Amino acid sequence: MTVRFGVIGTGAIGTEHIRRVEHRLSGGKVVAVTDISLEAARRCIDTLRLDAQLYESEDELFQDPSIDAVIIASSGPAHEGSVLKAIGAGKYVFVEKPLATTTDGCVRIVQAEARTGRRLVQVGFMRRYDPGYRALKSEIQSGRYGAPLMVRCVHRNAYVDERYTTEMAVLDTLIHEIDIVRWLMEDEFDSVQVLYPKSTRHAHARLKDPQIFNFFMQSGVVVMAEVFVNCQYGYDIQCDVVCEDGVISITSPQFLDILHAGLRSHPLMQDWKLRFADAYDAELQDFIDHVECGDGPRGPSSVDGYIATLVGDACVSAQTSKGWVKIPQIRDPNLGGF
Amino acid sequence: MTVRFGVIGTGAIGTEHIRRVEHRLSGGKVVAVTDISLEAARRCIDTLRLDAQLYESEDELFQDPSIDAVIIASSGPAHEGSVLKAIGAGKYVFVEKPLATTTDGCVRIVQAEARTGRRLVQVGFMRRYDPGYRALKSEIQSGRYGAPLMVRCVHRNAYVDERYTTEMAVLDTLIHEIDIVRWLMEDEFDSVQVLYPKSTRHAHARLKDPQIFNFFMQSGVVVMAEVFVNCQYGYDIQCDVVCEDGVISITSPQFLDILHAGLRSHPLMQDWKLRFADAYDAELQDFIDHVECGDGPRGPSSVDGYIATLVGDACVSAQTSKGWVKIPQIRDPNLGGF
Amino acid sequence: MTVRFGVIGTGAIGTEHIRRVEHRLSGGKVVAVTDISLEAARRCIDTLRLDAQLYESEDELFQDPSIDAVIIASSGPAHEGSVLKAIGAGKYVFVEKPLATTTDGCVRIVQAEARTGRRLVQVGFMRRYDPGYRALKSEIQSGRYGAPLMVRCVHRNAYVDERYTTEMAVLDTLIHEIDIVRWLMEDEFDSVQVLYPKSTRHAHARLKDPQIFNFFMQSGVVVMAEVFVNCQYGYDIQCDVVCEDGVISITSPQFLDILHAGLRSHPLMQDWKLRFADAYDAELQDFIDHVECGDGPRGPSSVDGYIATLVGDACVSAQTSKGWVKIPQIRDPNLGGF
Amino acid sequence: MTVRFGVIGTGAIGTEHIRRVEHRLSGGKVVAVTDISLEAARRCIDTLRLDAQLYESEDELFQDPSIDAVIIASSGPAHEGSVLKAIGAGKYVFVEKPLATTTDGCVRIVQAEARTGRRLVQVGFMRRYDPGYRALKSEIQSGRYGAPLMVRCVHRNAYVDERYTTEMAVLDTLIHEIDIVRWLMEDEFDSVQVLYPKSTRHAHARLKDPQIFNFFMQSGVVVMAEVFVNCQYGYDIQCDVVCEDGVISITSPQFLDILHAGLRSHPLMQDWKLRFADAYDAELQDFIDHVECGDGPRGPSSVDGYIATLVGDACVSAQTSKGWVKIPQIRDPNLGGF
Missing domain, CATH: 3.30.360.10 (Dihydrodipicolinate Reductase; domain 2)
Incomplete structure (x- = not known):
């Protein structure tokens, strides 16, 4: 089985992920793309000579039943909405960091995924594959x-x-x-x-x-x-x-x-892209492999994305306070169920 | 287009190449295998869960018109015969080193390929991709x-x-x-x-x-x-x-x-396989990419394979002589036409 | 001219300095030693076959007019007294760190040296010579x-x-x-x-x-x-x-x-002694060279020794406080006159 | 005891050795110098402010009974004569490489030293001290x-x-x-x-x-x-x-x-002088130490100097022949008696 990808966001990182799926990795195929700039999405299809559908909105893309998984490579603030819709549509999700820009957003994603009873989401912390x-x-x-x-x-x-x-x-x-x-x-x-x-x-x-x-x-x-x-x-x-x-x-x-x-x-x-080039390939190949065999992703989870945001928020607080900032500990069962 | 491979030789190296095509590289698919031990070939299909035809002989495999390219990973002495037949059948050839075990054998291959007017053969000198x-x-x-x-x-x-x-x-x-x-x-x-x-x-x-x-x-x-x-x-x-x-x-x-x-x-x-793991992947991906777009391979050519054998023969002579052994220079136009 | 040394303290470090002067460096000679254990001092003379006077107390040693310079390698708490007496006797002083164990002690030394109008003291911070x-x-x-x-x-x-x-x-x-x-x-x-x-x-x-x-x-x-x-x-x-x-x-x-x-x-x-072996040699050779030509030492000064003790005290305070400890700044003209 | 040196040759290397003895090493003193240019020798005494006798010839220097050892730092062709005279005068010899420019010259030195029944000569192969x-x-x-x-x-x-x-x-x-x-x-x-x-x-x-x-x-x-x-x-x-x-x-x-x-x-x-600076110091300190205690030098011997010249000659022959040059083996008992 080939994993059929829809890609949301055809900027630099999205394009790089498409190239990866089409030309360097095994078992995946990009079948649909969309972007807030349809012009950019169309240019991406042309330049990379993709045999892929151009959707005018992510909503349409999520409704395409032939799509197994989505890559979310839009700007950070857009991630939460896209991930939640993808979960709603039962798609596997590979989302670039951050999972969401707020801890509340992350919580909503973790909870939505938990309700499906399955692992659907992988966050793009590629260093784990270096x-x-x-x-x-x-x-x-x-x-x-x-x-x-x-x-x-x-x-x-x-x-x-x-x-x-x-x-x-x-x-x-x-x-x-x-x-x-x-x-x-x-x-x-x-x-x-x-x-x-x-x-x-x-x-x-x-x-x-x-x-x-x-x-x-x-x-x-x-x-x-x-x-x-x-x-x-x-x-x-x-x-x-x-x-x-x-x-x-x-x-x-x-x-x-x-x-x-x-x-x-x-x-x-x-160039950071070169430093972790093998890791970028390996994380997406791992995602494809685990989606392909039906297990769902095994890489960094939505809880990992949530905790990174939580710790990041504490660091930002610490940037403007003089002393030590305590980081909240996670005890909510809704967040630990994976 | 996907490059459809037949694989001749399902020993350690052949199996590794199949795994590469099926699980790590983009654009190729193994559709047929054969081996002097049919048992081994069958086991390979089963273990790797290949969706591939088992041929009882390489001759049958070469007659399969759906095959674009062959990987020759049998023992060295068998290479010459397989490469010549593959050229005769108009298939692209990725052959592990040595191209042939004798310089005469290499010459026959170079000349056969020259007569087709196209580049069909790539030899597995993977270090060029390191x-x-x-x-x-x-x-x-x-x-x-x-x-x-x-x-x-x-x-x-x-x-x-x-x-x-x-x-x-x-x-x-x-x-x-x-x-x-x-x-x-x-x-x-x-x-x-x-x-x-x-x-x-x-x-x-x-x-x-x-x-x-x-x-x-x-x-x-x-x-x-x-x-x-x-x-x-x-x-x-x-x-x-x-x-x-x-x-x-x-x-x-x-x-x-x-x-x-x-x-x-x-x-x-x-482990040498680990030292050059990236190079092994890159050489075969390069072969696939150039076959896919119809150019024919751009990697180490049959002439490169011929010269390596020629120099290797001189080294073997030098192993048993006391002094310097001269290496013949190539001036035959049939060998320089690429 | 040969610099004639008296050595106070014939433990491990003192013995090492004596060996240095006698066997590895140029221009110095150990002419007298003392130690709180006269037995140890005598053993040191015998073992190293020194042609040196054994004094029963440092006071006697300081009175020996043939001695140009002293090496103080006794235990830390004894340093202050010895350095002050050596300054009083007009001897050049090479003192192992710490200059003194208290900042008050250091101040007394800096002031005593300042009153002579000359640089007499060098502290054994050998890393400056690495x-x-x-x-x-x-x-x-x-x-x-x-x-x-x-x-x-x-x-x-x-x-x-x-x-x-x-x-x-x-x-x-x-x-x-x-x-x-x-x-x-x-x-x-x-x-x-x-x-x-x-x-x-x-x-x-x-x-x-x-x-x-x-x-x-x-x-x-x-x-x-x-x-x-x-x-x-x-x-x-x-x-x-x-x-x-x-x-x-x-x-x-x-x-x-x-x-x-x-x-x-x-x-x-x-072994730290090996890591900085060259530096130990170089600091003492530098001391000898500058004493020999009458300039007085150019290495780490008594003010350097004082400041190290001051900063060290702040670090010790910080070990038992939770936050940042401010380090007093030196503005006393008696301490800056070199 | 201080080893009293006469130095023959006050060029760059000789001057460097004098500096070493006077300012960096322990136990030696330069008491006499000579050079084929008396002007150069005089300048050396002045520049380094040596308390040393200027001799008009090495013969006079060798007759000075207060001299224990000589450093020979003249040009290569002059070495043999100086070493032989120094041996004749019963002086210890530290000679820069080469011991002599011909193997015959080396043999004469080895034999002359052998006749004294003692080790007198050390050759300046400083790398052994690196x-x-x-x-x-x-x-x-x-x-x-x-x-x-x-x-x-x-x-x-x-x-x-x-x-x-x-x-x-x-x-x-x-x-x-x-x-x-x-x-x-x-x-x-x-x-x-x-x-x-x-x-x-x-x-x-x-x-x-x-x-x-x-x-x-x-x-x-x-x-x-x-x-x-x-x-x-x-x-x-x-x-x-x-x-x-x-x-x-x-x-x-x-x-x-x-x-x-x-x-x-x-x-x-x-700069090669910096690369082996420690080794240059160590070889001469070792020479001084062993001369001082009356053992005679323990460093590279006249036989070592002889063999280096012998092998060097074979290398020079090999530079102009096409094949392998055999190196004579030393079996003369007069050369093996150390």
Whole structure:
């Protein structure tokens, strides 16, 4: 069986997902697309030579019974509505992060999905599919290094434009660390504090850059996460887990080692899409594989999306308070039923 | 259009290629299989739950007009006959190395393909699709480091079993370096010498291990290639290109950096299939893509397969002579017409 | 001229300094020793075959007019008295850290030295002589990377014994980071906060381990310093300076790269004395050289020793308070006159 | 006791050795100097403010009974005469490589020293004192990696001037690899072959660059040594020992790791004097220490100097022959009596 996809949102990320399904992954086919700009959707069909239906609205798309699953790659605020309708229509959903922009929105999605009694939704936290993070988790779980005590995360981009604000450092950037640390450590966040070092001269008017987020996990593990989005030198993702008997770190992919002009050097990645290219492919292939065999997705769930939003909200609060902000703990049975 | 594959040979490599087409790549489908052991072929269909025809012979398979392309993954000596029949039947051919076990056999294939006026054949030299080698070639070609002067290649396996002989170090192992150096340097081999260092105690009765192959290329570049197939510590592929103004080396993929027990360490790959997993996927996806659009394959050609066999034969001669063995140069127009 | 040394304290560190002067450095000679245990002092003379006078008290030693300089390597609480007497006797002083165990004691020393109108005292912050830190400072000062924004320090020991307490993490361990960061950044500490992650099972009853110290410098630079003294895997000193346009880190000295048993590895240093062996030699050679030519020492001054104690005291306060502790700023002219 | 040195030759290397004895090492003093240019010798005394006698000839210097040991840092062809006279005068000798420029000259020295019944001579093969090579030898000897099978050496300089000829690649450059490989492996050279790759455009008229020297050791170990003296990018010394169960390599000293401008990089050393600065200090300190205690030197002996010259001569022969050149084996009892 081939998984038949409808795609909502044909911007950069949506187009990339379509290319993936059509040209790099196995078992899926894009059969329908829509976008708030029909012009954009039509151009996408033409450019990629898709054999796909153009729907004028997502509502029509959801009514197409030949569609098995939808990819939601529209702008963040539109996610909640689309996901809820897709669940209502009984479609499987692959939704880019954030699941929804508010915790209430996330709760509505988790509850709607819970009422179907099935897993339908997967959130696009692709790092869980990165070979480096997977190897890291496997080493942690081996027990060889004892219990984890501290985690250090670094998330650096070469630069961002003026639309990027202090808050977006949480919602667009740190959100990946929030999810991956929960997944790596199988532990929940307890509280958060923000430190603002001296800002780089490359920061914009509405952006403090870099920022440091210190967390306590429920287990007592401390997580120190740096977000620095105008670091100039490249795209750089680091993660060290300090355990009782050793330290495990992911490395940056590098293909060459060059001796030249007085330096031994390795070219650094500049583009986050390249850094996680394999992970983007693997997350969607995993979604297709599990939808294909009827199990429903096994990747990051709507509850994961909800918790990321919850922790992200606490981080945003911490950005404007001086001290530690406590992160609410989830005890609602409606949210734990998966 | 989906490329419809027939697969000849359902051993380990054939099965891996089928899995690739069915579960990881886009645009292909396995519709028929055969094997000298029909039992094995049947088991393969069952295990992988293929929706594919089982043919009792490759002749029947080649007559199936619904098949666009064949994957030849049988044992080396069987390749020539299968490739020639596939060309005769007008099928595209993806053949594992070697193209044929004799240079005469390779010539027959090159000539048969030439007579069709089209490119039909691609040989499975997957390293050309490895991101490391591709980045290396791109740096060489940038001109930034001046002309290449020397190449150092290392090909080490953790261990081999007793069936592996001194000759196989050329035909099964070094053959990859032979192809990749030609491709990297866009240069042809001129002569070869073999040095036998003291053998490891892990070598078997019929195997000298390690072996060193020194080559001159036509340009005067010297290539030093070590084959060491019982190195114990892991699978290790190295390639350094020493140029006039710098040295460029590929690195081994590594995902983790570990501080533990008095060491900073990186786990090494043990399995060649993992080391080049991305390259194996990429070569077959490239084959599918170019067959799909009707161009015919763009990967390693039958002439590349022929030259690898020619150089490999010279290396085998050099294994039993004391001095330098000259490598014949190709001037036959029937072999240069691509 | 040869610098004639009296040594006060012939324990492990004192003996090591004597060996240095007698066997590895140029221009110095140990002519007298004393220790609270005369037995130990005598044994030291015998073992090292010193041609040196044994004094029964430091007072006698200070009265010996043939002595140019003293090395004070007694226990911390004894330092203040010895340094003050040495200044009184007009001797040059090389004193191991801490200069004194209280800030008042440090002030008395700074003032006594100031009254002589000369520089007499050097404190044993040897890291300022480490080639790695020196190269790091030189890169920062090159301006090539823009202004520093954050510093990350890691100070890990394989293990400590049960006498080592939570406070000693500051006074014995972090004190080196305190001095080196001031020196690297040419900036003063403003405030400090302590975080206690989950403790390792290898920690003792009176020790929280690891500990994290977050600092603001007066410039707004944030310094994050981890002290982890039972990390098990080795002695590990890290320092990264994150600047506006790049990140500069010191590396751990390593001599070998080993491929073995499935790993690529580098042996880690286990012993802090080896890690900074060159720096220990260089600091004392520098002291000798400057004393020899009559300039007086140029290394870490009594004011540096005073400030390290001041910042250390704030860190100890922060260990038992919940929030940020402000570090007093030095404005006393008696302390700034060098 | 202080070792009182006479220095013959006050050029760059001689001056550097004087500085070492006077300002960095313990237990030695320069009490006399001479040079074929008295002007240069006088300038050296003035510049370094030496309290040393200027002798008009080495003969006068050797007659000074207050001198314990001589450092011979004159030009290579002058070494033999000076060493023989120094032995005749009963002085200890530290002589820069080469011991003598001919094997006959080396034999005369070995025999003259043998007749004294004592070890007097140490040759300046400083690499034996490099911490990297020492760690490498210690790992080889641990037995952990099985028997060595192959050694790869790389000796690269950024550039040389037009006086440097093809032959000097052996006598000035490769000579260090010749000595260090014998010492590392405790094995003797058996035969040598030279390969000339395409030359760099940076080579001069009288220089083929790079050159490859392949050796068999008596044990059957193969040594591949590259000399490339216009590599442009820096001074680079590599040595890998491939053993039955693992590979051990020395690393280049590096102090910093820099993330900047799209690269992760480490500055490379440009200056061979810096690369082996610690080794230069250690070899002379070792000489002083053993002379001081009356044992005589323990470092590279006159026989080591003789064998290096013998192997070097074979390499020079191999530079102009096409095939393998056999290296004479030493069986003369007059040469083996140490």
